Amino acid sequence: MTKNNRPPLTQLVQRGELMSADCPSREILLHMTSRWGVLVLMVLAEGTQRFSTLRRKIGGISERMLSHTLQALEGDGILQRVSYPEVPPRVEYTLTPLGQEAAEKVSALADWIEVSVPRFLQARADRVRKP
Amino acid sequence: MTKNNRPPLTQLVQRGELMSADCPSREILLHMTSRWGVLVLMVLAEGTQRFSTLRRKIGGISERMLSHTLQALEGDGILQRVSYPEVPPRVEYTLTPLGQEAAEKVSALADWIEVSVPRFLQARADRVRKP
DNA sequence: CCCAAAACTAACATTTATGTACGTACTTAC
DNA sequence: GTAAGTACGTACATAAATGTTAGTTTTGGG
Numbered sequence: 001m002t003k004n005n006r007p008p009l010t011q012l013v014q015r016g017e018l019m020s021a022d023c024p025s026r027e028i029l030l031h032m033t034s035r036w037g038v039l040v041l042m043v044l045a046e047g048t049q050r051f052s053t054l055r056r057k058i059g060g061i062s063e064r065m066l067s068h069t070l071q072a073l074e075g076d077g078i079l080q081r082v083s084y085p086e087v088p089p090r091v092e093y094t095l096t097p098l099g100q101e102a103a104e105k106v107s108a109l110a111d112w113i114e115v116s117v118p119r120f121l122q123a124r125a126d127r128v129r130k131p
Numbered sequence: 132m133t134k135n136n137r138p139p140l141t142q143l144v145q146r147g148e149l150m151s152a153d154c155p156s157r158e159i160l161l162h163m164t165s166r167w168g169v170l171v172l173m174v175l176a177e178g179t180q181r182f183s184t185l186r187r188k189i190g191g192i193s194e195r196m197l198s199h200t201l202q203a204l205e206g207d208g209i210l211q212r213v214s215y216p217e218v219p220p221r222v223e224y225t226l227t228p229l230g231q232e233a234a235e236k237v238s239a240l241a242d243w244i245e246v247s248v249p250r251f252l253q254a255r256a257d258r259v260r261k262p
Numbered sequence: 263c264c265c266a267a268a269a270c271t272a273a274c275a276t277t278t279a280t281g282t283a284c285g286t287a288c289t290t291a292c
Numbered sequence: 293g294t295a296a297g298t299a300c301g302t303a304c305a306t307a308a309a310t311g312t313t314a315g316t317t318t319t320g321g322g
Contacts, residue, residue: 183267
């Protein structure tokens with residue numbers, strides 16, 4: 001089954017080969033395109049936000065998932081976390097330059113989807129008519 | 132918990148509101164940005180492909196997942212499936228116009244990630260140095 | 263005759279993602 | 293004095309994604 005007829009890893013890290021199963025780009029893609037990752041990037045594209053603000057702006061996200069998603073993105077160097085030693089606690093999240101570029105691409109996709117929703121719904125309706 | 136302080140659904144379907152938990156755009160986004168959905172779109176952007184070709188080009192995908200992913204995208208009107216009654220069977224998958232636009236956006240993101248892999252790795256290395 | 267090829271589907275097992283509930287520590291507002 | 297806000301971590305439970313294996317059907321090749 002696993003015939004491993006792929007280029008060597010040293011070659012992969014140079015540019016990133018998404019089609020290869022074990023390229024690190026796969027994981028980054030996963031984080032950015034995760035269920036909540038996309039939405040977090042979109043909101044952070046507006047500017048620095050704190051935890052509770054993100055939670056409120058992103059409908060349906062739980063605190064646990066927001067926390068996990070933020071940690072994954074921070075781990076990829078996409079955003080930066082800054083906590084202030086106050087009471088009640090305050091923590092702010094900001095996109096890094098790398099993250100800003102990421103957010104641009106993701107937002108472009110998301111915006112296109114939002115605008116195209118009617119076309120998607122229409123396509124679905126057509127398929128119900130004549131399947 | 133669920134306070135439901137969101138705009139009415141009738142308003143959502145007009146343009147798509149990704150930040151609202153129950154907007155249909157959420158599901159479309161999920162399909163397009165799914166683990167394999169992105170890669171399928173990228174390969175189909177090259178042109179019509181048959182099942183086995185997709186399977187070979189996308190490293191690590193199983194037949195089951197390819198099948199499921201293709202069905203989801205077909206259900207959204209992103210691609211079209213055409214099967215020829217031959218033996219052995221032949222089935223071809225082609226992007227619809229809607230799917231071609233989708234593939235453009237997704238590919239733009241994917242390409243950016245591939246090119247940016249070195250920067251991601253660098254960022255990770257930096258964080259190990261000074262966490 | 264036996265096996266490979268194609269494009270799957272079904273059944274089952276496992277892993278991952280996500281949700282829920284609870285706790286924390288201190289402050290301000292009511 | 294009592295509740296709420298803040299940014300989580302932890303434990304547990306469930307849902308969803310993904311993988312593995314086996315089977316199908318018919319033709320052509322060795």
